[in-house]
Amino acid sequence: MKQEAIFFFFFPPEFPSRSLYARVSRVDSLSTSPQRRASYKFDCIDADYVDGAGPQLLDGFHADHTKPFALLRVVTTPARFGDFAGATPAPADWFYLEIEPGRSGLPAWHAQLQGNGYSVHSRGVLTYARRLDAPDELTGPRSRPQSLGASVAPRLVLPSPLAGACMALTNPASRAKISTILKSVPQAGTVLVRDVGQANFVSLCDDLGRAVLHFDVGLPISFNRHTRPSKFNIDPNERAPIILSHWDWDHLHGAFEFPHFLDCPWIVPDQRLGPGAARLARMLGEKGNLLVRPANARIRFPFGELVRSGGPVGDLNDSGLTVLAILASGRSALLAGDADYAHLMHSNAHRIDHLVATHHGARFNASQRSVPRPNRRGGTLVISYGYRNVYRHPHREALAKHAKSGRRNYVTTAGRKGIALRGDRAIS
Incomplete structure (x- = not known):
């Protein structure tokens, strides 16, 4: 028996005011222009949830728990993101982000995890961003120099419970x-x-x-x-x-x-x-x-x-x-x-x-x-x-x-x- 998915359109939810811990999952250049815009996609979790859960954070990484997880897409030029955050995102980087409704900031689209995945999103702005220091096993060796802005920006550290929860592939199969x-x-x-x-x-x-x-x-x-x-x-x-x-x-x-x-x-x-x-x-x-x-x-x-x-x-x-x-x-x-x-x-x-x-x-x-x-x-x-x-x-x-x-x-x-x-x- 065939299982059929019928796709509907939904009214977008209200854009949240929220702080996020976010990992850069992909970067896509949208043109070949020297002033090209890029699409930055982040795999996120609510910072308040992480900070409140502490060592018990891993309990939320199961099928019945969707609320704190989200995807965020930000569209801007690499230069503008670098000026805004002190660093330009690259795949595997971790960032601390703050988002809210409005127009003053970098354009952002937020999709909260639902039971059927990331099915709807809303538009707002990114108002704050700083790169996080994270363990090498989560980021890998850096193949590019840090920007000057990153060297003078406040150093923020990825919470260790979150770092541990994201190390999900530690036992390769034979x-x-x-x-x-x-x-x-x-x-x-x-x-x-x-x-x-x-x-x-x-x-x-x-x-x-x-x-x-x-x-x-x-x-x-x-x-x-x-x-x-x-x-x-x-x-x-x-x-x-x-x-x-x-x-x-x-x-x-x-x-x-x-x-x-x-x-x-x-x-x-x-x-x-x-x-x-x-x-x-x-x-x-x-x-x-x-x-x-x-x-x-x-x-x-x-x-x-x-x-x-x-x-x-x-x-x-x-x-x-x-x-x-x-x-x-x-x-x-x-x-x-x-x-x-x-x-x-x-x-x-x-x-x-x-x-x-x-x-x-x-x-x-x-x-x-x-x-x-x-x-x-x-x-x-x-x-x-x-x-x-x-x-x-x-x-x-x-x-x-x-x-x-x-x-x-x-x-x-x-x-x-x-x-x-x-x-x-x-x-x-």
Whole structure:
């Protein structure tokens, strides 16, 4: 029996006045202009809750507790944020933030965690921001210099109970355990890139169309809710394993709208987490379904290979998991998540039949030579994105690099004017 989600629109809630401890989960440049604006997304928890809970903070990181968790999106130029906060946010940084309704401050959008995830948001302003000192195991070694403003700003420290609660991935699963799960997966006949809007949800399916393995189970969070299809079907009786490319919400948000995903085994990258992601990790761990891929493990299974991208540890996109699968047709398919092609670690990733484009068609740093080229027999480039998304994906620069690598023709889940309507894309 299919489980159907019907998406509704809601009146936005009132923007709160609140202090937050927040981890930078992603940074997206919105143009190539020298004065370009950027979108900064933070995984947050209410500061009052953290300070009041003390050592018992971890008790709030479970399925029934949603109130203190939130996502915050701030849009401004890097220079203005740096002047405002004494430091420019980079992935994995922690900040102390204060937000309130009004217009005097940096534009901000706040989404409080609901039972079905981050489904609605409201607009206000960021009125105060300072970077927090945090343990190296939560931030990783800094690869960039501190700004002058940061050196004179008051030094604030991430509360130790919160630091401990966010260290949710301290016990990697054995290579053998993950291999056993993947070896039980039958060879897929098709790769189904599902139309979920601005998110990533890919299923490897058997000849009957049943999912045998998911690569990400994303649905759009509230900032891109307008990109969702009106309906989305999934079979709740399927318990296919899930490989999570990385801990970003548009790759895992389906776990909130389809709770049966929590009963599936999740093979996940060992990455540093913000509060909301740590909550989900602990929920999976309590069910025995959190399988953290061991560091530097190259895991092969009968029809594919699972590896970690070779990017910086603190960058969720470029340190995530990627899959190279061989389909029943003998064709190869590369699922790159949001990893830059320059960081792919598959030994034969330079020639691939089918490619699901990295990062929804966003710009990437690699040269066009790093884009996996199609085999002589051809192949398909699929781009999963939502029409009029806030990140402006896909970008012309990325499309041009794919074209120069030999991938001139492509299909998208959002559809293309005069060519195809939006919808799922199946490749075999």
